[in-house]
Amino acid sequence: MSETQGAVVTRGLTRRFGAITAVDDLDLDIKRGTIYGFLGPNGSGKTTAIRMLAGLLSPNAGDIRVLGLAIPRQVGKLRHRIGYMTQRFSLYEDLSVRENLAFIASIHTVPRDSVRHRIEELIDTYHLSEQRHQQAGTLSGGQRQRLALAAATLHYPELLFLDEPTSAVDPESRRDFWDKLFDLAEAGTTILVSTHYMDEAERCHELAILDRGRLAAQGKPRGMMDDIPARVVQVTTSRPRHAARRLKQAKSVIGVTQVGDLLRVQVDLAEDDPAGCVQRVLSESGLEGDSREIPANLEDVFVTVTGRDRATDRQGEPA
Ligand SMILES: Nc1ncnc2c1ncn2[C@@H]1O[C@H](COP(=O)(O)OP(=O)(O)OP(=O)(O)O)[C@@H](O)[C@H]1O
Ligand SMILES: [Mg+2]
Incomplete structure (x- = not known):
C-alpha cells in the first residue's frame, strides 16, 4: 500500500472475539479531507474497526495504513495526529469544561504560550462560554457532545474518529454539530464518523455500510441510491x-x-x-x-x- 493513497487504507482487516468475527475482511480507502461514514446495525463492527484504526486494538489479520503509518506498529507516531471521540463520554465528569480542555492540552503537549488562546477559541467555537466552569458531569447531552468534539480537535488532528457522536442529541444540535464537521473537513481534516441516522449518513462524502463485520456496500450516498x-x-x-x-x-x-x-x-x-x-x-x-x-x-x-x-x-x- 502506497503512502500517498489516502488517510486510511485497510486490506483484509479482521478481528475476532472468541467465536464472533467482529470485523471481517474489511477493505477501506478513505481519502484525505473527506467525511466518511460508517453505517451499520448494533454489533456490526463499527467501534471495533475504529479502535483498530486508532491503534488501540490489534487486528487478527490484515493491513492498516493510517496517515501513511503502518498500524499498530507505528502507533506511537500516530497518537498526536488523530483525535478520537469515543461512543461513551470519556472526559472527566468532576472537572469543569475548562479544566477538561486544559488536561487534554497537557496530554498533547500543546505549547504553553498558546494553550490559553486555543482553549478560549474552542470554548467560543463550541458555544460553551456559559458552561466553562460547570462540571462536565452536569452538562446536557448536547453540551457534552460539543465538549467532547472540542477535546478531540484541540491539537488540530489531521484525522478524527467520531463514534456515534450525535446519539441522544436533538435535531437542531445535530445540524449544528454537522456544520462544525464540514468546517473541519473544509480545513483539511479527514473525518470518520459512525452513525445510526440515515440523514447523517446521507451527508457524508462517502459511506460504508457494515453488516456482521463485513462491508455490505461502499461509495458515495447518491451513487449507492442510484445503483x-x-x-x-x-x-x-x-x-x-x-x-x-x-x-x-x-x-x-x-x-x-x-x-x-x-x-x-x-x-x-x-x-x-x-x-x-x-x-x-x-x-x-x-x-x-x-x-x-x-x-x-x-x-x-x-x-x-x-x-x-x-x-x-x-x-x-x-x-
Ligand atoms: N472486547 C470485546 N470482547 C468480546 N466481544 C466484543 C468485544 N468488543 C466487541 N465485541 C463484539 O464484537 C461485535 C461488534 O461490536 P462493535 O462494538 O464493534 O459493534 P458496533 O457496530 O460498534 O455496534 P453499536 O452500533 O451497538 O455501537 C459485537 O458482537 C460485540 O459483542
Ligand atoms: Mg459502537
Whole structure:
C-alpha cells in the first residue's frame, strides 16, 4: 500500500472475539479531507474497526495504513495526529469544561504560550462560554457532545474518529454539530464518523455500510441510491400493517419499510414489473391499495444490502 493513497487504507482487516468475527475482511480507502461514514446495525463492527484504526486494538489479520503509518506498529507516531471521540463520554465528569480542555492540552503537549488562546477559541467555537466552569458531569447531552468534539480537535488532528457522536442529541444540535464537521473537513481534516441516522449518513462524502463485520456496500450516498440492487415501490393502503405482513412473505420482496401510513417495498431486481408484482400481492390478500415505483433513498439501500427491515423492526412486529 502506497503512502500517498489516502488517510486510511485497510486490506483484509479482521478481528475476532472468541467465536464472533467482529470485523471481517474489511477493505477501506478513505481519502484525505473527506467525511466518511460508517453505517451499520448494533454489533456490526463499527467501534471495533475504529479502535483498530486508532491503534488501540490489534487486528487478527490484515493491513492498516493510517496517515501513511503502518498500524499498530507505528502507533506511537500516530497518537498526536488523530483525535478520537469515543461512543461513551470519556472526559472527566468532576472537572469543569475548562479544566477538561486544559488536561487534554497537557496530554498533547500543546505549547504553553498558546494553550490559553486555543482553549478560549474552542470554548467560543463550541458555544460553551456559559458552561466553562460547570462540571462536565452536569452538562446536557448536547453540551457534552460539543465538549467532547472540542477535546478531540484541540491539537488540530489531521484525522478524527467520531463514534456515534450525535446519539441522544436533538435535531437542531445535530445540524449544528454537522456544520462544525464540514468546517473541519473544509480545513483539511479527514473525518470518520459512525452513525445510526440515515440523514447523517446521507451527508457524508462517502459511506460504508457494515453488516456482521463485513462491508455490505461502499461509495458515495447518491451513487449507492442510484445503483441500489433493488427497485422500490411505494404502497398506499388503508391497512398498512396487514399489507406489510403479506408483502414480506412474497418471494421477490426483500424488505418492507413503513413510513407513516405509506409502505416502501424493496423488490428484487429479477422482477420485471415490481409495482405490478406488489399490486398482485395486495389483491390476492384482499387488500385495496395503490402501488407505484419511486426512487430509492438511503434506508432502501440499507435494507436491501443488509436484508434488515430496520423501520418495521423498530416498531415491533405485531402478532
Ligand atoms: N472486547 C470485546 N470482547 C468480546 N466481544 C466484543 C468485544 N468488543 C466487541 N465485541 C463484539 O464484537 C461485535 C461488534 O461490536 P462493535 O462494538 O464493534 O459493534 P458496533 O457496530 O460498534 O455496534 P453499536 O452500533 O451497538 O455501537 C459485537 O458482537 C460485540 O459483542
Ligand atoms: Mg459502537
